[in-house]
Amino acid sequence: MNQLLQQIINGISLGSIYALIALGYTMIYGILRFINFAHGDVFMIGAFVGFYSAPHISKLVGGSIIFSGILVMLLAMLICSLLGVTIEKFAYKPLRSRPKLTVLITAIGVSLFLEYGGQLIFGPDPKLFPTIVPSMAVVDTQNLVIGSNSIVAIVTAAILMLILRFIVFNTKMGAAMRAVSYNHQAAALMGININSIISFTFVLGSSLAAAAAILYSSVYPSINPLMGIFPGLKAFIAAVLGGIGNIYGAALGGLIIGLTETFVTGYLSPTYRDAISFGILILILLFKPSGIMGKFEAEKV
Amino acid sequence: MHRRKKILSTVIIALVSLIISCGQQADQNEILIGEYSSLTGTTATYGLSTHRGLMMAVDETNNAGGILGKKIKLLTEDTQSKPEEAATAVTKLISRDRVVGVIGEVSSSRSLAAAPICQANKIPMITNASTNPEVTKKGDYIFRVCFIDPFQGEIMAKFTFNSLGLKRAAILKDIKNDYSIGLAQFFEESFKSLGGEIVATQAYSEGDADFKAQLTALKAANPEAVIVPGYYTEAALIVKQARELNMNMPFVGGDGWDSGKLIEIGGESMNNSYFSTAFSSDDPDPVVQNFAQKYHQLYGEKPDALAALGYDAGLIMFDAIKRAGVTESSKLRDAIAATKNFRGVTGLITIDQHRNALKPIVILAVENGKLVYKETVQP
Numbered sequence: 001m002n003q004l005l006q007q008i009i010n011g012i013s014l015g016s017i018y019a020l021i022a023l024g025y026t027m028i029y030g031i032l033r034f035i036n037f038a039h040g041d042v043f044m045i046g047a048f049v050g051f052y053s054a055p056h057i058s059k060l061v062g063g064s065i066i067f068s069g070i071l072v073m074l075l076a077m078l079i080c081s082l083l084g085v086t087i088e089k090f091a092y093k094p095l096r097s098r099p100k101l102t103v104l105i106t107a108i109g110v111s112l113f114l115e116y117g118g119q120l121i122f123g124p125d126p127k128l129f130p131t132i133v134p135s136m137a138v139v140d141t142q143n144l145v146i147g148s149n150s151i152v153a154i155v156t157a158a159i160l161m162l163i164l165r166f167i168v169f170n171t172k173m174g175a176a177m178r179a180v181s182y183n184h185q186a187a188a189l190m191g192i193n194i195n196s197i198i199s200f201t202f203v204l205g206s207s208l209a210a211a212a213a214i215l216y217s218s219v220y221p222s223i224n225p226l227m228g229i230f231p232g233l234k235a236f237i238a239a240v241l242g243g244i245g246n247i248y249g250a251a252l253g254g255l256i257i258g259l260t261e262t263f264v265t266g267y268l269s270p271t272y273r274d275a276i277s278f279g280i281l282i283l284i285l286l287f288k289p290s291g292i293m294g295k296f297e298a299e300k301v
Numbered sequence: 302m303h304r305r306k307k308i309l310s311t312v313i314i315a316l317v318s319l320i321i322s323c324g325q326q327a328d329q330n331e332i333l334i335g336e337y338s339s340l341t342g343t344t345a346t347y348g349l350s351t352h353r354g355l356m357m358a359v360d361e362t363n364n365a366g367g368i369l370g371k372k373i374k375l376l377t378e379d380t381q382s383k384p385e386e387a388a389t390a391v392t393k394l395i396s397r398d399r400v401v402g403v404i405g406e407v408s409s410s411r412s413l414a415a416a417p418i419c420q421a422n423k424i425p426m427i428t429n430a431s432t433n434p435e436v437t438k439k440g441d442y443i444f445r446v447c448f449i450d451p452f453q454g455e456i457m458a459k460f461t462f463n464s465l466g467l468k469r470a471a472i473l474k475d476i477k478n479d480y481s482i483g484l485a486q487f488f489e490e491s492f493k494s495l496g497g498e499i500v501a502t503q504a505y506s507e508g509d510a511d512f513k514a515q516l517t518a519l520k521a522a523n524p525e526a527v528i529v530p531g532y533y534t535e536a537a538l539i540v541k542q543a544r545e546l547n548m549n550m551p552f553v554g555g556d557g558w559d560s561g562k563l564i565e566i567g568g569e570s571m572n573n574s575y576f577s578t579a580f581s582s583d584d585p586d587p588v589v590q591n592f593a594q595k596y597h598q599l600y601g602e603k604p605d606a607l608a609a610l611g612y613d614a615g616l617i618m619f620d621a622i623k624r625a626g627v628t629e630s631s632k633l634r635d636a637i638a639a640t641k642n643f644r645g646v647t648g649l650i651t652i653d654q655h656r657n658a659l660k661p662i663v664i665l666a667v668e669n670g671k672l673v674y675k676e677t678v679q680p
Contacts, residue, residue, distance in 0.1 A: 002521075006517045006546070007517055010517060011514075124341040124381065125342065125345040126343060128566045135541075137547060140547060145547045147545040149545070220510030220538065221541075222510060222537075224343075227510075265514035265515055266514035266515065270503075270504050270506060270509070270514075270515065271476055271504065271506075
């Protein structure tokens with residue numbers, strides 16, 4: 001029973017990080033109708049921004065751990081937003097009128113560029129992520145331990161998701177995003193600047209990935225240029241599972257995948273972990289391709 | 302049509318001869334030795350250490366006049382910590398560069414990928430630190446200068462059972478790694494025959510970052526010690542996450558833990574953990590101290606076990622060439638096989654009939670964030 005509770009905590013903390021990455025996939029899909037495969041690598045860049053900036057920032061602000069932690073996260077979010085917008089401007093925008101497959105393959109190219117460019121610049125060996133949140137047990141009973149890292153990950157992810165919800169459903173920009181997602185041409189006729197909405201979507205998605213990277217690296221502090229591949233794939237599964245294009249779905253899918261992986265590893269064997277995650281992807285694509293919360297959309301002929 | 306074929310064949314001949322001429326031309330006054338090593342990737346610090354040790358052995362030998370009146374030339378290939386790259390690297394060293402002997406690798410998985418290629422080409426290979434027994438079983442041209450896992454597993458089982466006095470152990474092994482699986486198995490056998498109990502076994506894969514699920518499952522079995530027969534990056538993350546889950550029992554590992562990164566990543570959480578290795582720079586032996594001092598002068602840091610093994614692997618190869626008197630592969634092979642009581646920095650080394658090294662083992666502990674020399678066990 002206690003082991004079950006502990007595994008649930010482990011699973012939620014991993015799942016909330018997957019959820020943050022999944023939101024980026026789902027929003028970009030919602031607007032542009034293609035999977036941004038470079039998203040996991042934007043996540044990796046976020047971790048490296050944290051790696052290089054954290055020592056300087058903590059020296060600059062001195063003692064306050066919480067303040068310097070927030071600053072590191074904001075800086076990573078800023079740089080990844082710029083990166084996301086740049087990728088969109090140079091790699092995806094020129095292809096906007098081309099078939100979706102062209103953009104998809106370009107996205108894989110951008111992903112490989114970031115991964116192997118990263119190996120060239122950062123070096124291929126794993127690096128130790130600096131401690132941003134001091135690890136200590138917040139809840140500490142005989143059988144259940146909840147570390148500060150897990151709590152920070154869960155709470156930060158929840159706050160960011162609430163902010164995102166507010167932006168998408170309660171602001172003018174959010175209304176424009178939803179309109180563009182519904183119909184590009186009609187939205188443009190209503191006077192919405194499509195380009196700036198797409199850029200804004202990349203800003204949101206990439207900065208969530210950066211925040212996820214800082215949280216992920218704080219819990220699992222060994223980072224390398226290929227670290228984005230697997231969390232990226234898992235978050236992609238989460239987005240599809242929840243219903244791609246649906247923001248609540250991405251959050252739910254992230255949690256389900258995080259919990260599933262933790263339970264499979266803890267009770268079965270880690271050998272099956274990835275197989276089961278990808279098995280979920282195959283099943284959902286076969287039987288309910290619109291995902292748990294997605295709506296069925298008939299293909300227009 | 303005919304002309305086109307002619308042009309094509311001319312181009313191909315030109316390309317092939319270009320590729321051949323790009324290969325290293327063996328100088329009459331040089332003996333070419335190949336090294337394949339993980340200079341980048343997840344176990345980069347291993348490859349760097351063995352490479353530095355080997356470089357030191359090469360330079361010392363050359364400065365003392367070389368062997369058979371020739372200088373040694375070392376050709377190094379990076380394996381990027383991947384078995385498939387290891388196979389490519391030795392193929393390149395043997396067929397393009399035509400080396401007379403090959404040295405490497407640290408990882409058993411990578412040595413297992415390269416050994417069949419050396420064996421097929423009848424080029425003697427000495428692995429510096431692959432401890433899995435399977436490596437030297439690949440053929441009579443494959444040797445090692447480190448101890449093997451059955452010995453290491455037995456010593457660590459005895460150490461855990463007798464010296465630490467712990468009877469209930471759990472194992473967390475790397476399911477994709479031959480070294481880790483082997484060491485876990487030998488530890489388990491010895492520990493059980495001593496009367497100990499393995500209360501739980503869990504697994505991970507190299508490159509994983511999240512071990513909390515496995516650790517939570519191990520914790521539920523209430524072990525007195527946890528054995529992690531893996532490599533330093535994962536071992537450090539495992540111990541760190543274990544301490545976060547309030548698992549304060551001793552963690553025990555093998556020579557895969559021996560890297561400065563272990564404490565760099567694990568920090569204070571590494572306290573109360575133990576591992577076996579081939580060498581300690583704190584060993585008071587004058588041969589060791591002399592080596593440690595020279596190494597420190599050259600590279601500005603203390604040598605770890607892998608640096609010492611890299612150094613010894615080189616010296617044993619050079620010593621065998623000297624005794625063989627020629628670099629012909631079958632004679633060189635026989636000379637390596639005849640190595641007896643060779644005084645290396647990792648102790649007296651004898652190559653037995655299975656081409657494994659009989660040699661002592663060192664046990665280290667982590668106390669207050671520092672490595673502390675515990676004891677040396679003779680074979």
